[in-house]
Amino acid sequence: MEDPAALLRKTIRRNKKLEVLLKKHKQNNHLQHALILLSEQASTVAELTLLYPAIHDILVQHLPCKSFYVVLQNQFSQELELSYFVDEKDGIAVPLHEAHHFSDGITGHVFRTGKTLYLTQSQMTEQARDGVFRALGSPAEHWVGVPIYRDKTIIGVMVSQSYQKDQHYTEQQIELLEVMSLYLATAIERVKKRELLESEVKIRTRALMQSNDALNKEIEQRKRALERQQILFKISELATQxxxxxxxxxxxxxxxxxxxxxxxxxxxxxxxxxxxxxxxxxxxxxxxxxxxxxxxxxxxxxxxxxxxxxxxxxxxxxxxxxxxxxxxxxxxxxxxxxxxxxxxxxxxxxxxxxxxxxxxxxxxxxxxxxxxxxxxxxxxxxxxxxxxxxNQALKASHLQLEHRVAEKTKALQQSNLHLQMQIDERKKIEQQLYHDAHHDALTSLPNRSLFLTQLEKTLQKFQRHPEHNFAVLFIDLDKFKLINDELGHQAGDQFLIWVAQAFLECIREHDLLARLAGDEFVILLDHLSDRQQAEDVAKRIIKVMQQPFCMKGVCMQSGASIGITYSNKHYQNTDEIIRDADAAMYYAKNAGRGRYEFYHPLLTAATGNHKTAEYHHLSALPSHFRGTDIIDLSLSNNDISMLEAFGEHPVLGSTSFDILKKFAAEKAEHVDIELLLLTQALELARDTKQDVLFACSTILLDQQVFAQLCQRLAQHTHSLCLIFDETEIRYASNQQQDNLCELTHLGYIIGINDFAKDRCDLTLLSQINFTYVLLSSTFSKRVLQQTSYEAQLKGILAVTQLQNMQVIAKGPAILNFRSLLESHGLTRFFGKQHHIEKAAIDVRQTPPIPTESETLTF
Missing domain, CATH: 3.30.450.40 (GAF domain)
Structure with a gap:
């Protein structure tokens, strides 16, 4: 027989096992009951705002959960946001008033670790003091946080807390919270899908109602159309019955x-x-x-x-x-x-x-x-x-025929309209594809391909009609790399967009602005009458680029270097035009930036087969003079002529010395050729009774050169008038202007050339005693186009009449407008129609004195 004491101990052990099993059974029963309730709520509630209170009610039945909240991560901002909150002390105000509340506190700590955390008040105080997290809100006696997962990814935290010391959380209660959190994500997803479904149902219901309204309107319209059709039938009966x-x-x-x-x-x-x-x-x-x-x-x-x-x-x-x-x-x-x-x-x-x-x-x-x-x-x-x-019978048949024709025409028009809509739609698509292929994505300007295509057409047109001149401006932005480096590439892009818009405002509607690449732009100017129009565009661009570009509180100054090539008969393809414009642009950039230059063959002569070294000194160039009569409508005979010097350059051909002097290597070379040409001009003007106008530069007015000028003028008996360019006079030094006035005191005749080209400065005419005033061709043309320039011309004529000066209108084809300008008070003209070529005279030798039959008539 078994020992009673041993039997008692065995019974006690079995009872303990049974108690443990009973406790586990109760716990499993609680879990199962809670999950069933959670599943029912997820299947029945219509929105999330109702799901969280239902979950809260379930948990209250099994653990101290009067203070409970749920935090979920926003999938867009990645911040933890409050989804549900009930608290015995703090209410709802505390968590909503603190920025990044949950990320900094113990809730954010649970979210980062991804593990369940149970702490008492003392433990929370100790860890907050150690900097593990921040202590926020009223301290709880017991706090438990459980992470919420969806497919192994944490999406939030579920928290329950108690403010009573005796209301702690057992392992079974924590386990219940963990199990609930496992199914919470699924429940939330189900409710969201139900919300989305209900939203789609509402949207479709509204759409159906709108469709019904539209259908009712269509029915009403069809009723009215039917009524009118019945009226038409009755009227048709009037015509036949x-x-x-x-x-x-x-x-x-x-x-x-x-x-x-x-x-x-x-x-x-x-x-x-x-x-x-x-x-x-x-x-x-x-x-x-x-x-x-x-x-x-x-x-x-x-x-x-x-x-x-x-x-x-x-x-x-x-x-x-x-x-x-x-x-x-x-x-x-x-x-x-x-x-x-x-x-x-x-x-x-x-x-x-x-x-x-x-x-x-x-x-x-x-x-x-x-x-x-x-x-x-x-x-x-x-x-x-x-x-x-x-005629009742005849007209009735005609009306019936017209009615049928109208119906057929209407049907045909409907078919044509439908076909036209399809064609238009296809055209729009094709136009968009063409636009994208031929325009710059950043600035929406035409790209290189479109620009070269248009340039090719313009060149072909010019070859057929040489009077249709054009110009190409090659523009390179100054300091663009500095803007990119200082403000960033995004600012650089904004700068290019701003530049494109600014350039568009500087040209006419039919001109073409394109972006080649990076900070390089090109402009095609068509239908030009002279080079001045291209210069005007270049000046406007340089002026607008003087404005600073500001972004992010930083302002930077850029600029533009512009190369211009003007149409001529030697161009055979677009590559030559782009090449020459590019060469002129680099010349402008090397000359100091923020300026423009026209292309000259000298810029690219070094790359060709021409041997320019032997023509380094301009005085070595074969040259000749060309005389052009100035037409005076008030006199029977012309008593003035204009003398121009031309040099035979190996690259430029027969070219004005004004152009050649621009490329003079040294100032001394420039002075030598100026004095040499002056000597030849004095020889030509010696035996003529006419005034001979000779264009020269203000370099002859420099103090070290002026004595030689006066010496040469005193050695000859002549009727030569020295003509100085207005721009050079305006920017001349005080010494040069004093020497210019000294010429008039010495009894020599002087004149001003290209007057009022850029502005009408009447003070020049009142300060210096000029004998001749040659108006700019640009100003003469604008007098015929704008009334404001007519008023300026009246002022010029008034001043020159008081000063006893003679005004001459000049230009390539000024005589074509002679009758029009005469009505404005002009009587002297210097133009292309009456051009007279004179015999060649080698400036390297002393010219012989012409005989009576050889005397040059000016």
Whole structure:
């Protein structure tokens, strides 16, 4: 027999095991019950705001959970956001008022670690003091946080806390929270899907209701169209089934009666030849209308305006007060209509009459729907009435044919319209594809491909029509790399967009601006009459690029270096044009940036086969003079001529020395050629009685050169006039200007060239005693185009007349406008039409004195 003590111990052990099993069974039962309730709530609640309170109610049944909240991560901002919050002490205000509350506190700590955490108040205080997390809100006696996972990814934290010391959390209760958190993500997803489904149902319901409204409107429109179609059928019957005109009138009345109030109706016909109104049909409870001359009644108003009229008592008074309608002298004795409407009977030959309805004693008030219907009917029956009046049988067949043709035409038009819409849509797509392929994505400007295509067309046009000149401006932005480095590439892109818009405002609508690459832009100017127009565009671009570009509070100054090439007959392809414009641009950039330069062959001569070293000194170039008469309309003979020097350059050919001097290597070389040309000009002017104008530069007015100038002038008996460019005089030094005035004191003749090219500075004319003033060709042309320049010309003529100066208009083709400029007070002209080539004179040798037969006539 077993020992009773051993049996007792075994029984105690079994009882403990049974208690443990019973406890686990209860715990599993609680978990199962909680999960069942959670699943039911997830299947029944319609939105998340109802799900969280339901979960809270489930947990309250099994653990101290009066203070409970749920935090989820926002998938866009990645911040922890409060989804549900109930607290015994803090309410809801505390967590919402602190920025990044959950990320910094213990909740964020649980989210980062991804593990369940249970702490007492003392443990929380200790860890907060150690910097593990921040202590936020009222301290709880017991705090437990459980991470919420979805597919192994943590999406939030579920927290329960107790403010009572004796209300702690057991392992079973924590396990219940963990199990609930596992199924919470699934429940949230199910509720969200249900919310989305309900939202889609609502949207589709609204769409269906809108569709029903549209369908009702369409049904109403179809009803109205059917009514009008029935009216058309009835009117068509008038054209075929009724031969008696009185029957036609009666049927018209019946038709109008079917659509509106027509107890009182009359049809009036108008004869333009006699000017009389007749009333072939009238049904009226008061009046009976008789034929009358055309006057100022309601009927006449409809016929004269050819529009339907709706007249009530107020409008009738207005028409009478303004004398548009004039009453007869017996109208006070008549019973007047309180509402009246009439519609014209329009045919291809004009208005033949009208249909009118009226009501007395406010029995009916016509409205716009009535006037629309009677207008519709009148337009349809006008031809029918005219047909019956002229030839009932013949016109009836014609109307039937016209109706069928109209229907067929309408069907064909609908087909054509549908086809045209498809064609237009395809064109839009093709245009967009073409635009994207030929335009810069950043600035939306044309790209290199489109620019070269247009340049090729312009070059071909110029080769066929040499008078259609063009120019290409090659633009490189200064300091663009610095803007990119200082402000960033995004600022660089914004700068390029700003530059593109600014350049567009500097050119005409038909000019072409394109972006080649990076900070390089090109402009194609077409339909130019002279090089000055290209210069004007370049000046505008340089001026606009002087404005600073600001971004992010930083302002930087850029600029533009511009190379210009002007059309000439030697260009055979676009590559040559781009090459020359690029060379001119690099010349401008190397010359100091922020400027423009025209292309000259000297810029690229080094790359060709020309040997320029032997022509380094300009005085070694073979040269000749060309004399051009100045036409004086006030005299029978011309007493002035213009002398120009040309050099035979191996690259440029026969070219003005003004261009050659620009590329002089040294100032001394420039002075030598100027004095040499002056000596030859003095020889040519020695034996002539005319004034010979010779263009020279202000370098001759330098103190170290001026003595040589005066010496050469004193050695010759001559009638030579030294002409200086206005721009050089304006920027001359004080010493140079003093020497210029000294020339006049010494009795020598001087003049100013290209005056008023950029601005009209009359002070120059009053300060220096010029004998001749040569107007710029640009100014002469603008005088004919703008009235403001006419006023400036009057000022010039007034000043020069007081100073006894002679004004000469100059330009490549100025004589073509001679008669026009003469009307503005100009009588002397220097132009291309009367160009006279003179014999070549080698400036390296002393020219022989011409004989009488060889004397140059100027």
């Amino acid at each position: 009724f031969n008696d005109i009185d029957d036609v009138y009666q049927q018209v009345h019946d038709i109008i009666r079917s659509i509106t109030f027509a107890d009182n109706l009359f049809i009036a016909l108008y004869d333009k030849n006699t000017g009389w109104l007749s009333f072939p049909y009238c049904v009226d409870e008061v009046s009976h209308y008789k034929p009358r001359p055309f006057a100022k009644g309601y009927s006449e108003l409809v016929i004269s305006t050819e529009q339907s009229q709706l007249i009530d008592i107020e409008r009738a008074k207005t028409l009478i007060d303004s004398s548009i309608v004039v009453r007869t002298r017996h109208y006070h004795q008549q019973r007047l209509a309180t509402s009246w409407m009439g519609a014209p009977l329009k045919t291809a030959h004009g208005v033949i009459g009208l249909i009118a309805c009226q009501a007395y004693d406010h029995k009916y008030e016509f409205n716009h729907d009535d006037i629309e219907l009677i207008s519709f009917v009148s337009n349809q029956i006008a031809s029918v009435l005219q047909t019956h009046l002229a």
